[in-house]
Amino acid sequence: MPNKPTSFYYNITLTIVKYLGVDYGDKKIGLAIAGSDVRVALVYDSIKTENAINKIKRICNIENIDQIVIGLPLSMKGFETEQTQKTKKFINLLKAKIDLQINEHDERLTTRMSGRITSGKPSLLTRGEKLKIDKDQASAVLILQSYIDMIK
Numbered sequence: 001m002p003n004k005p006t007s008f009y010y011n012i013t014l015t016i017v018k019y020l021g022v023d024y025g026d027k028k029i030g031l032a033i034a035g036s037d038v039r040v041a042l043v044y045d046s047i048k049t050e051n052a053i054n055k056i057k058r059i060c061n062i063e064n065i066d067q068i069v070i071g072l073p074l075s076m077k078g079f080e081t082e083q084t085q086k087t088k089k090f091i092n093l094l095k096a097k098i099d100l101q102i103n104e105h106d107e108r109l110t111t112r113m114s115g116r117i118t119s120g121k122p123s124l125l126t127r128g129e130k131l132k133i134d135k136d137q138a139s140a141v142l143i144l145q146s147y148i149d150m151i152k
Helices: 052-063 082-097 110-117 135-150
Strands: 018-023 028-035 042-048 067-072 101-106
Touching (some): 028 135
Antiparallel strands (some): 018 028
16 A cells, blocks of 8 residues: 655645736826735836726736725825825726725825936946836835835
């Protein structure tokens, strides 16, 4: 009779959640993407705000996105601004058209940080090279990375 293996085998199902990070702007929207397996946000694209809902819906289908994370612009004291209201209106339109979980995430300071990243000044992050991403994309990455770090 053959020997039975002594190790145990478990049927483990790993659920990977894919996120789309969104930095809403009046003219452009920055996009970033991440998976829960890697937990690092990466630049995806930037799109014009015009007809953005359909573009985001298409991206979500192509990339098999499970959740959307949208930066919510608040004042430094945490109050809503005119841009907060515009972003909330966009979020409501998105919720009406896309059947995915949509998470709002405080984006205070991301514009300032993204400006530093995309300023063209050499840094450790860029190894002395100029990044070829715009502020909207960098903000989307920072928003999504901040969200991923928060939910660890």
